[in-house]
Amino acid sequence: MDRAQKAQAVEDLGRIVEDSGVIIVAHYATMSVPELEALRGKMREQQATFKVAKNRLMKIALEGKPEAAAADLFKGQTGIAFSKDPVAAAKVTTAYAKENDKFVILGGALGGQFLTPDAVKALADMPSIEELRARLLGAFKAPLAKMAGVAKAPPQKMAGVAKAVPGKLLGVLKAYEAKLNEG
Helix, strand or coil: CCHHHHHHHHHHHHHHHHHCCEEEEEECCCCCHHHHHHHHHHHHHCCEEEEECCHHHHHHHHCCCHHHHHHHHCCCCEEEEEECCHHHHHHHHHHHHHHCCCCEEEEEEECCEEECHHHHHHHHCCCCHHHHHHHHHHHHHHHHHHHHHHHCCCHHHHHHHHHHHHHHHHHHHHHHHHHHHHC
């Protein structure tokens, strides 16, 4: 690799680090090509990527970035897993490490936060961004569905609800006033 190719590789790695929600560093020393391809396939399914990069170039790419704390992890045969969704890469790497003892998670970085192997595993246990969005949408949708159900009620029931609410409110206010007068 000549000097221009190295500069381009460092620039590409730097862009990966900046654009990713997380980078996870792992040893893959004795893994076969089919095992690496299986890992990459699982990563693609979750919109994540596993890339092998030269340690020295990766360390240069990390210089001056918040993720620079992970630079010390690049020793031996290392690769990086990354994704925009911080949980996606962590889930795949953690699951793959359980299946294949040749794949060892060393740690990583989430923004400026250094991640230990245990922190990567904890991150993998969190719900993904898509799951969180679905939960949030469900939380908003439930009250709206209840309101729609009330709006569909026959006018007689709506009139009953309209009469009941002020009556109950008036009762609560009278009880509060009585309590204030006692004290």
